[in-house]
Amino acid sequence: MTPIDTSHPFRAAQRCVGAALLAFGGSAWAQQCNYAFTTVPAPAPAAVPSLSMLGLALLAAVAGLLAWRQGRFPGSRFMAITLVAAAAMLANQGGGGLVQKAYAAAVEVILSNPGGESGSVTSANGDEVTFRNTSGVPLRIGSISPAPANCGEGQVIPPGGTCTTVASCPASCPAGTIWDGSSCVDIPEEPACGVNEGTNSESGQCACNAGFARNTLGLCAPADLCANGFQFVNPPGEDQCKP
Structure with missing residues (x-):
């Protein structure tokens, strides 16, 4: 069997890239953020009637169909086509945001207990963490440690609602060093x-x-x-x- 020549520039580059990936993987694994949290029931706010995007879309579609069927005034067909097109645009605006939020969430925490609960979540540094309330009642974050940039203590999440924050924690430093805000330095x-x-x-x-x-x-x-x-x-x- 002919031995593999590792002195070739291309193979040497492969070895360097592999070493770099291993080093990066170890560093990323060390930077894990852990949040401990509790939730408690929150009083539900008074409901305010309003038209959602989907409701406006339905209203525009009905008006467009009525204008098409009547057709008794000049430009009625053009108005009907315009209203139906507007309905399609409003419907797209109404549902697109939910899809985007679900796609962007890296870690999702389901809050399902209407009486409140306690738990913890671990995420890589820089990833999004989303708290989703499926309990059917408003929930308030009673405590969370360490304090995140968003979704902090006192944040109320409505039924079916979410709250998203970005995990942020200092890198883990080897023994004999401390984190100075930008890198690990030797302890004096x-x-x-x-x-x-x-x-x-x-x-x-x-x-x-x-x-x-x-x-x-x-x-x-x-x-x-x-x-x-x-x-x-x-x-x-x-x-x-x-x-």
């Missing part, structure tokens, strides 16, 4: 501090503990150890105040 090491010293929370540098002051030798000594006019020198092997 705390400096090795001496006796009676600790790390300052603001500067990150070593500072004398409470009740201590740094002397001329750079050591932290009790601040009230020496009287006025004297200086704590702390030479090796002895502790004393000298003028």
